Amino acid sequence: MWLLFLLVAAVAAVFSCARVCRAAVAAARTGRPARPPAPAPAPDPAGDDGHAPGLTLYEMAYLSGGPQRLADVVLVLMAQKRRLLLAHTGWATVVEPVAQDPVERATLSAIGPDGQRPIPAVREALVADEAVRAVADKLVADGLALPAAARPGIRSGIRQVWAAALLVVLTAAAAYWMAPPGTDTALLLGWFSLPLVLCLGTLAVARFELHPYRDWATDEGEQRLPGKADPPGSRLPSAPLAPLTSLISLALHGPSALTDPALRAALHSSGA
Template sequence: MLWVLFLLVAWGSAVVSCTRLCLAAVAAAQPMEAAAGPEPEGRALSLYEAAFLAGGERRVADLALVSMSRERRLLLAHTGWVTVVDPDGRDALERSVIAAIGPRGQSPVPPVRAALAAADPVRALADRLVAAGLAVPAGARANVADAVRQVRLACVVVLATGVTALLMVPPASGPGAALAWFALPLLLTASCLVIARVEVHPYSHWASPAGQQLLGRIDAPPRRPVAQRAGGGADAEHDDGELLTALAVHGPAALPDPALRAALRAHWGH
């Protein structure tokens, strides 16, 4: 009956990991429920707020870079470098962009994005959204993500110990009893992962359920053909507004300009 020891390991891993996931999900929901007031019917998200709720600090950095590039105050090259054209930022976030690029006025995009994601204006934006109950606190996101990874690891442990135990079961006894006992912790961990995907999944990203509700009200087409762009005036401003909204909500893949997509996809050293 040595295989019973492996069964204890399997059950221990499953129970501990699933309990931790449940506690992390409850802890993530409580601060947001306390912060959220009545449903914000008249609340409208700014572009930077939408960018944070949809993609976090990195999405805010991408939006700032593309917004300044569209206004010809930055040059974003497809090679992954950004160059300052106008060194005068119009607000704290734009000044943080210029400071992140550095005194030489030129830098690869990845370190600029990393510095901007940690800048005070972005942290202040995140704090405001968390206080309003629209964003998930960073600690809660990390706890839930770690708990989900632990449940996945426990699922692997259950499978590994189950296979090992089956090899140790005497042929005369048959594998039926061992299979039944190991099926239970496997079912427990698999069920927790499915529930986490459906119920806990919103808490693993940036937007709380209330924030996701506001994001869902934004009409942002994922792509818009470049041929439909107007040459100037109000139409051009409207097109830029749609482009930036699509970037905020859907990310760089929504940009119609391949050069901009290449610039934002650049990795360190490009």
């Protein structure tokens, strides 16, 4: 009977690990540039930071946290320029309806003609907007961001490996409990350790090798980000460039890196 449990555990482990491997190979292939990388863009209010050649502020935000992070960056950017008011209660209010780029225009459109809207609703509208998709498409074409179709494959595959590891443990316990008297339980558990080691080994490799693909950036895109592994602001300018420093920290590390408590409360209170 325990051989049947072992067969089930082995099939589940092999199938789930093979799925992760196939998804990783597909991600690596789709992550290669489809065309030569574009030259560094001309400086723009939301783009030139002096630390990531060829990446705008919006692109850094997308590679670090996806379209939701990009939406947070443009909201804070417009708030720092006094064109929006972000309340600690999680509402965005238009102060001056002036946009300097397509993403800012999309932000004003997302807020709507009433001039006020909850930040979660604005963020949701921005994520689906054509201007944000254009940023993502450019990064994907340059091989810096993973295509949307490839991300769920690895994520779901890793979840399946976790489920297979749990199944191995459960089947091993059931086989141990149902083993007839005189069965060599050490040998029995030793056989079940093989699919368990396979699952845990795959998870360990995925943890260290596939982390860029589980997020938004490819390996190349991850390398283009300026000092993402450093503490917020540790490699960024200070003094006269404090607003830009705050925006770069937000793009790389999320709302918790903001130094302005009012802005941080506005984004966190809205579910960021």
